[in-house]
Amino acid sequence: MKLLTHNFMSSRFLKGVNEGYPLRLHVTKMENRDVEFNAEFVKNIMSKCDYGALRTACESINEASKLPANLPDDLSEHDDILRELHRVLFCIEVIEGELECPDTGRRFPIHDSIPNLLVEDNE
């Protein structure tokens, strides 16, 4: 699971949860993958992402040190930031870990890169 994917996820599907965002991330195993850098794609995808949630996720796995507190308006002028965004969004692969609903504390396993969000009928 990439952090890009995590950025779109919410536990709003649980009964009684209205926001459920962002999911807390607990990682026991992750890898860095080689993915070709494409500045335009990163910039455009960022316009669909929530930067605050991305930064929080990066902090929880100690990968936020090179990320600014806020994104500059002229992002396309900042190649270094785009490259760092590319790295955290596309290259980091969470292999094993858990996702946690921020409202209820319900935990969901991530196994072999695939998060499992199935719940019982009464949840």
Added chain:
Amino acid sequence: MAESSLYSIYTSVITGFEWLASEEIKSKLSVKSQRSRGRVQFRLEPKRIPEVLKLRSIDNAYVIVLEKTLLNLGKLPEEEALREIQNLIKSVDWETAVDAWQLAHGRKIAHFVGLPEDRENLPKFRVTCFRAGEKSCHSFSSMDAAKSLGAEINNTFGWRPDMKNYDIELVLRINGDTLSLMVALNNESLFKRNVCAYGPTTMRSTICYCMVALAKTKPDDIVLDPLCGGGSIPLEGSLAFPDRVFFGGDNHPLALERCRENHDYNKKKLANTSSTVNFFQWDAAALPLKDDSVDAIVTDLPFGKKIGSKKNNQGLYTLLFEEWARVVRPGGSVVALTSDKRSIETAMRNSQVWKNHGDSLGKHWRSNYSMLSH
């Protein structure tokens, strides 16, 4: 290039998606094509043959090496008709057949006119015969026609017949009195390209391509298959359409195992694309995604035949379309494949946010919904 030196290419395509194949051919090869049921034909320079095999909407590709009308073929007794078919060998453009095959396969074959001393290195081949239209008009069977032509090729060129491990496949098409012979450019059907782990309802990669193409996605789009099975739609999508994000999920653990296997099978190809694909285990009617976060859903719904039942579909489709209305952004779309038209209509009436832009296509009923504001 002179018109006469162009190859006549024949491609077989999914019935109902001929127009889409035609569009792909126009945009990628810059040539016009003629289409009829289940096939699209066009002319192309020989050296561009490898480009044909990169098309994503075609199941099989051939070069036509003979087109001939044998008047009264239907009236001839069996023996005479088969002799006429054997005689076709003299009219075939063998040079084109061999050249086209070599261009498509990227290797040479030993081909001589007349029988060489050393027959070991000669290619192996098979002839397949298809007859379109009224078959009872002929006094012979398709298999006998294939056998007769095959025997003649073996006698004349020494090529060795082999039904399974052939190098060259020749396809004889007979429609009434009209015959054509084609040489196959691909040995394995092109629609098998992405999948190694098959499930009970795995779709051809070519159908997956056509469905994703129908959604008219753009770069940076988030594209979702909530019922992805072995992942064939998101995998084909990310291989065919650059700069997009594909999500696929299923509730069944075996489906996710197949997703992993198929993902690994395509690892090299995926490393060369700019799109990314991620899988989830989830309930398609309770998606762990933010509101309005998805640009398009492309999916193969349970038809209620192999999986599920039509009775359950009514309720299921309604739940799915409600949840999808939540995650798809206003203006986004759904391309769904099903034969259960009635359940779709019920779900549409119940959810009220979807508008049908669909039409009927061959045996598959296609629904292309775009969302109204909600």
